[in-house]
Amino acid sequence: MPGAAEAGRRPATASERRRMYRDLALSLRCGLRDAAAGFSFLRLRGLRALLRALRSAAADADGLGLFRDSQAIRDLQVIPVLFEHSLRRPAGDAVVTVAQVLGMEPAAVRIRSPATDSEVVLALRVLQGCCLLCPGCAAAAHRYDAVKVVLNILMTRGILEQRTCLDTLLALLVDCSENQMDFKEQDGLNKIADIVKDPNRDDNVKMFRVPASLLWKCKRKVLQCSFQV
Numbered sequence: 001m002p003g004a005a006e007a008g009r010r011p012a013t014a015s016e017r018r019r020m021y022r023d024l025a026l027s028l029r030c031g032l033r034d035a036a037a038g039f040s041f042l043r044l045r046g047l048r049a050l051l052r053a054l055r056s057a058a059a060d061a062d063g064l065g066l067f068r069d070s071q072a073i074r075d076l077q078v079i080p081v082l083f084e085h086s087l088r089r090p091a092g093d094a095v096v097t098v099a100q101v102l103g104m105e106p107a108a109v110r111i112r113s114p115a116t117d118s119e120v121v122l123a124l125r126v127l128q129g130c131c132l133l134c135p136g137c138a139a140a141a142h143r144y145d146a147v148k149v150v151l152n153i154l155m156t157r158g159i160l161e162q163r164t165c166l167d168t169l170l171a172l173l174v175d176c177s178e179n180q181m182d183f184k185e186q187d188g189l190n191k192i193a194d195i196v197k198d199p200n201r202d203d204n205v206k207m208f209r210v211p212a213s214l215l216w217k218c219k220r221k222v223l224q225c226s227f228q229v
Contacts, residue, residue, distance in 0.1 A: 012062045021066050027053040028076045035081050040113045043086055047122040050078060054129040068134045078130050079137050083144035086115050086123035089152070117160045120153060124164040131171040138176040146172055147182040151191055166192065 012020065031053055034046025057067035070076040115123070127146070130137035138146075150172065154165040169188070172179045183189075 017062060017066070020062060021070075024053060024057060024063070024066050024070060025076060027056070028070060028078070032076070032078065032081050036085050038112045040116050040119050043115070044119050044122060047086065047119065047126055050126045051122065051129065054126065054133060058129075058133055064133060068136065071130075071134050071136055071140075077140070078126065079140040079144065082123050082127055083141070083146070083149065086119050087127070087144075087149055087153075088115075089149070117158055120157060120161050121164050124150070124153070124161065124168045128164075128168045128171040131168075131174070131176075135175055138172055138174070138179060141172060142176065142178040142182065145182070147179050147188065148186055151183075151186050151188055154195065155191060162195070 027049060031046045031049035034042045035050060037043050037046065054067070057063040071078070127137075127141065127150075131141065147169065150165050150168050153161050154169075169183070173183060
């Protein structure tokens with residue numbers, strides 16, 4: 001019925017927007033709290049909560065606008081938490097003592113379990129979703145050398161992560177000249193080509209050929225642009 005369709009597309013009222021924002025903010029805070037935890041199983045729970053929040057925000061224009069507004073608030077920003085925890089390069093093997101487990105050592109000394117393959121994949125998906133929903137997230141990711149980090153994951157981690165990396169790279173490069181230049185400086189296209197040509201790679205990883213052509217078009221666009229200081 002046309003009337004029902006029009007009613008379904010009506011913009012949210014001010015009170016509805018306030019409720020939607022409260023729900024979104026609560027979802028983000030809960031997800032970010034767990035995503036910043038010291039243990040991988042807690043970070044996994046937080047990343048899943050963040051993915052649910054992103055799916056909910058992407059469901060309509062009002063939710064999309066609210067998510068973009070939320071990323072201007074430091075306590076609700078997703079990108080810093082991703083790169084400070086799940087996508088953080090491990091500094092070395094930490095020695096965990098009984099005193100740390102029992103909470104008897106200073107709070108500055110934190111236990112941090114390494115990120116598992118599943119955690120890195122979920123973090124990449126959250127990063128991808130953020131960049132697609134909010135252009136400002138791609139710019140924020142640039143401050144954490146996102147392209148370099150994702151390329152490093154692509155070259156060094158397992159098949160699970162590699163299957164997710166290229167989609168994440170595409171999301172980072174869309175309409176973000178800083179990330180495009182980083183991709184060029186990191187010789188990203190040739191690194192991806194090496195993986196595609198490797199006969200020992202998993203068949204799903206070799207499916208990079210199609211999106212890699214999109215990256216080539218993106219690189220050509222970068223090369224055609226003049227970035228003069």
